[in-house]
Amino acid sequence: MATISADNHGLRLVVRYVVLTLIAVIFIFPLLFMVMSSLKPSDQLLRDTASLRAFLPVGDIGFANYADAFSRAPVALFVFNSVLVTGVTVLLSLFLCSLAAFSFTFLNWKGRDLLLGIVIATLIVPFETIAIPLLLLVSKLPWIGLDGLQFGWLNTYRVQIIPWIADGLTVFLFVQYFKDLPRELIEAARVEGASWWQIYRRIVMPLAGPVLATAAILKFLVMYNQYLWPLIVVQQESYRPVMVGLQYFFQLDTAWGEIMAYLTIITVPVLAFYLIMQRAFISSIASTGVKG
Template structure:
């Protein structure tokens, strides 16, 4: 490696580190502020030393968050909603994409066109009609031991309408379309059916796409606000974002607000770190294909 090449790589590494610090600073400030009293948060905000632990740090803000709100329950609700939607959504969306991309049947191009058309329809347009529908749908209530009508104030009302995702269908369709047809035909010659090909061959080959779809679904469900506000009125099924808005009305202490924000941000970071390897592969693969 010559001197010029080494200097270019060094400058590139320095630029990446600087960009990383710029993007990470707001998160670092939020986490550090969550351990400080209100008067100490903005005292030396321009000093990078404000991010380092000092004598002001304590867990008081986190204790106050749990005392003033049911954040633990909200975190559990949002986690269940997001994870169930991911599992169901990956299966449903990828199955439809596989049927469109690799199975021969009349009308599949029209279905794909309908999926693409749904991409431009905003949630704000669908919210009221969807609420009118779910308010009268039947559901078997285990506690009551019978059939009840209306999904309001439940967890499944925040899950079922969002399992099917037009963007994820399109994402999987593009991934499946690039798989060689010879692979599918070879499996059929060995006696494999469509479901076997989908579950054992096609889906395992598209793990990066599964990771990308999981992130898209997770972020969408974790950040849900409008739909839960419309359909959930009790705290038993309330997600974290609605709980955050209510928490704003109970405190004006920035340390407590930062603590609440940190609690609802950590699961997102952990989830991304768990599947980042496959997500990076998806991004790199898309760049190579382009």
């Protein structure tokens, strides 16, 4: 009986791993296709799409597409712009949204619940519906810089950063997480005479690793994939991000090999960021599931 049970266990394990492997393959195939295609000339790339050769490093393999991509467009500049805009936005967003969530969760003030409801309600407003009014607004906003007072934020980094710092989803994530922190910790700190800032900085945020990772990853993806907003507020190449830069490769005679090389290059920062944050992200998802 024990033998049969062990066999069943082994069989289940095999089936489980086969299924997991299949799922992993399904998820990894697009990436594999992208990387392999980036190494092939366009004509071979298109021919190979009809078979499994599309996923294999076979035929005329080389790095010519990468060199061509760099000569067609300022790839490094686009990646730098996106990483800069994304990085600054993520950091500012984590700080300001967590502060807002802290206030919504732990402080008592008039209209708090109503305002939180309004903030969360913004989740159902698609960005496309406010893009034009926002464009009209930022095109007139003042700014004091090295050249003195100026009006209009178009063609700057700040126009790609500031409107995206605060958002309902990030505040919501922090609020949900903060609500589950033991109240006793906060009350004990208050009794000991800690200020709200000290509680935020020394108690709440050190416990907020998982939600910081989740919010950072979600924000990173939103910002790194920005297309419509930079398209309408940036008319100078020097401020363009990667997704608008992708359009450089769609010509009358589309260079598919170069597109795949470009996509491979711009995917690297995303993968790197995800791998760095992966442990905390999974921990956050898992803990959310347990509590759910």
